[in-house]
Amino acid sequence: MKFLILITLLSSLYAKDADIASKIISTIAVGVTHKENPKIYIYDNYTPYELSKHKLNLTEHCQDADIVLISTLKGLPNNCFQKILFGTEYSNLQNKNVIGAFFWQKGRPNILFSRENLKKKHIKLSTNLQKYVE
């Protein structure tokens, strides 16, 4: 019950960035998996930016996921490597198992897919995501 008045003034804005980030992740997940409502697993339950988790179709187990959000590959269970791995940091793209990432860099949010890694995983992106492939 923190500062009700400030909730009115500000907190709607607090949540707004997390809502939009979730919307971006959902859009990417649909465009990568070509599923209507893909299941998302967040490794280590950590992302460097806030997400409105209730707005995502999350699963608690990696094996049930269609796409796995990672910030690091350290300690990632083996069965997760079979899944589509999508990064939340630019550095994640250095690993060939990670097909792309949504991350902050140079003061702005970016989406980037690795052509090589997509090819290796035999993934074809939806049209709206293809402009982010490099």
Added chain:
Amino acid sequence: MRKLLLFILLITISSAQDLDTLLEEYRNESELSKKTKNESAGNLIVYTRDDLERMQVESLKDILKSLRLFAYLENRLAQTDLLNSDPITYNSKSIRIYLNEHELLTAVTGSGLILFGDIEMDFIDHIEIYEGFPSFEFGIEPATVVIRLYSKTPKHDEGGRVKFRAGSNGSHKENIYYAHHEKDLSYFFYANKTTNKLDHYTHDQQSVQRDKTTTRFFASLSKENHKIELHAMKVNGDAFLGSFVGATPNDTAIQTSFLNITSSSTFLQDTLMFNMSYIQSKNKLNYNYDQNTLFLSGLGYVTSFDQTLTGEDFTTSLDKKWEIANHSITTGIQYRYKTFDLSDIKFNHQAPLIDQTYDVENIYSFYLEDSISLNEKHLIIASIMSQFYDRNKNVKDINTQQIRLGYIYTNKQWVSKTFLSSQEFSPEPYMTISPAYGNSNLNADVYTSIFQEFTYKYERTSTKLVLSYGTNENYPVYDINTHKMENHTGLIHGSSAAVEWAMSFREKDKINLQVNYFRVEDAYNNGEYGNWYNYVARMLNSVGKYDIFNELVINQGYDFGKTPTGYNYSLGVKYNYNKDLHINFKAENIFDSGLTHNYWIDPTTNNSIRVPTIERSVFFGMEYLF
């Protein structure tokens, strides 16, 4: 169920088609100012990162020149002093400045605005300015205005940037920053060199100048809930007119070094904050005069003056927040140790006997603030704070108290803020021990004030009215008879009114109009009032790859009507070649008709010099992100 899923898919796809728009929206909504600002802490003015970038704000000076109720002024050593009352060196002790969680200060002046009023903004993400005797949770001592600078963060600024800028009189600036973020460890570092060359003025056959070169290094290292920062600065330059009244110097110099090491930790879901800060500062001054021009009482004719001022501060604070029912309670205990030495002085290369009345000050401070939400529309704030200033060498200790009451009403379109406060401000060492005019018997001065702010928002417009009235008791003034600072006898009255209107249009364009008026009693002439007006018109446009900035600042009535009205028109154009390469042009005070400020050379003969507070300048720059 299938229809529902199809509907979700359609919505998702339609959003997906506009992923770039979503990214831009996300960038705007992720502005760090939205996380850090506190609307209930005072009369708030925010400059977001987008504002700073599109306005091409190069230094804090660019913001202070249009600050509500103030104009950008400097002291006779060419250091920032918004409330300058020449020939007193510094009169802005109550305007406090912070970098992230920690106050930038010097042991001698208290407030660090004197050193950081023109700090470059290249490593700053956003600025919050709280006017109207803001919340006590900001710091160990009270303030009339709090300026909070927030540095760029590794989380948002992974990568680096190099920047180069050059312009009028051969001035130039170069800087670089680099940031890296990982889950466990983040770092940010920044290095800058600014060489600022201004016009030289000939007065009494002497050339007076205020050029300077500033070198800065800032680094932060974060791990989980802990952060350490290092901030170092060196300034080499001219000391303009020097501290003394009586003659124009033929040469002046100032060398400043500043080192700040801080740590910040949070615990218990960020409800417990523990901060520590160590500061070391040093100022070396040198003024030279022609033979038989500067006569100082008790010293005779002086041809050279050298002084080294040194100071150290250590501050630690522990703050705790609780949410109990509809109460949000914040309390904190804080301790500050200050040591300072102004006694290293030489006149004509000879050291006189200086008896510095005290050189150590221990400040113990406590505050308690309760914000009570009556319902979704009404909030009441009650705060108390107290400090005990323990000084060594048998100089009297000082105990100060502050009380602040607030009421905030809000609905979808209206916000009303009312703040009442009574606050005692302890005199800072430069007023108590200065060999020129110090008086260690000075008492605390007391501000009593009421601020009322109304904001009305309608569609893409915002209209704001801010009214204030206040009195000051025991205001420190320079006594021309005793040549010392003395407490003014009687109350000094002041009042202000400000109207602001802002509108955003098209995608990112903004227009902002301000009129503000300040009326204050002259502490040196009982019953006389000064009335000054500031008018600001600012427009920000983004057209294709260009960001265009236009600003006109009019300052009228300063120095009790003796200063001619200043018209400062600035224009900036930024060309964004691509996301990573930007080329810019900015011109300040284009018509060379901005505000000027008068400095006394010798009041007994009415000898003074008037110079622009911000000179005409033109700069070209380039920045590249990597």
